[in-house]
Amino acid sequence: MKNKIFIFSLLSFAFLSTPGYTETLNLLTYYPAPFGAYDRLILVPRDELSEPCDIGTFYVSKGRNNTFQYCEEVSGVGKWGSAGPWTLGLDALSKPIVFLKGSDPDTFVGIGDNEPDAMLEISASGINNDLLMLSSNDDREGDIMIVQNNGMVGIGRTTDLDNQLEVNGDIEIVSDDADSKLRFHDPDDGWYSMGIDQTDGGNFKINFGSDIGETDQFTLSPDGNVTIGGMLKIRANTIDEGDVKVEYVPGAKPGYYATYAP
Numbered sequence: 001m002k003n004k005i006f007i008f009s010l011l012s013f014a015f016l017s018t019p020g021y022t023e024t025l026n027l028l029t030y031y032p033a034p035f036g037a038y039d040r041l042i043l044v045p046r047d048e049l050s051e052p053c054d055i056g057t058f059y060v061s062k063g064r065n066n067t068f069q070y071c072e073e074v075s076g077v078g079k080w081g082s083a084g085p086w087t088l089g090l091d092a093l094s095k096p097i098v099f100l101k102g103s104d105p106d107t108f109v110g111i112g113d114n115e116p117d118a119m120l121e122i123s124a125s126g127i128n129n130d131l132l133m134l135s136s137n138d139d140r141e142g143d144i145m146i147v148q149n150n151g152m153v154g155i156g157r158t159t160d161l162d163n164q165l166e167v168n169g170d171i172e173i174v175s176d177d178a179d180s181k182l183r184f185h186d187p188d189d190g191w192y193s194m195g196i197d198q199t200d201g202g203n204f205k206i207n208f209g210s211d212i213g214e215t216d217q218f219t220l221s222p223d224g225n226v227t228i229g230g231m232l233k234i235r236a237n238t239i240d241e242g243d244v245k246v247e248y249v250p251g252a253k254p255g256y257y258a259t260y261a262p
Contacts, residue, residue: 043068053078065096124149179212 045062053071055078061069071078091097100107110116113123122131134144142158152161156168173180173195181195191210197203199213206218219227227233 049080051077051079053080064090181212183210185210 043058043060045060045066048061048063049057049059049069055071055073057071057078059069060066061080069080072081073079074081086098086100100109106119108116108118109120111120111122112125113121124131128149130142130146130148132145132147133142134146135141136143142154143156145156146154146158146161148154148161152164152166154161154166154168157166173182175181177198179195179198181193184192184194190208192206192208193210193212193214194206195204195212197205197212200219202222204220205212207213207215208217209215216227216229221227225233
């Protein structure tokens, strides 16, 4: 009887081992899983996995520049993200982006400062490097804009800065439906302003005070007429071309008369 059982076992093994036979093999581990020190783990990049994902799963994504993706819980749902606070991803146009993830809109980032007081704070404490540099390419360092560690700012100018702001190029001041102006303030609380007065026909004015038109010192109209101090007008468009007319403004001050030149 034992011999018959032995022969049947051999026949069964031979039949199951014949070519063309497939078998699914499941390997199970038990909790707690094996642990220890590993020299390295090799993850082969693969196509992106969909969401929601199983929290705790990780892989390397080919579609996200071969970055390490970790499935974490976001509002109770598994979402893919890079491990750590910074995430490298793609925007709607598939352009690479780096952003600080988190639901707190008041997250502060400090560079050279471990206690930042703003959304982004770059500290020059103890360094001799420039704080910020914007360049048109790798070889033109700071040719767009540079902020030095002494607070001086250069726009289109990167070296030999001697003032708080230096600009190499044109400046245009635009303010829609409002006065476009520059204000100058000295330590003794004196103000001078210059700019375009929208409330007075777009006249260009230079005057004492913090607002355009606050006092009448100098006014240039779009048609070329100049008014000084509200009393004297120099008109260039009332007589022959090339001539100048100096005219008394009625009510300004008695004793002044109109003169013409030449």
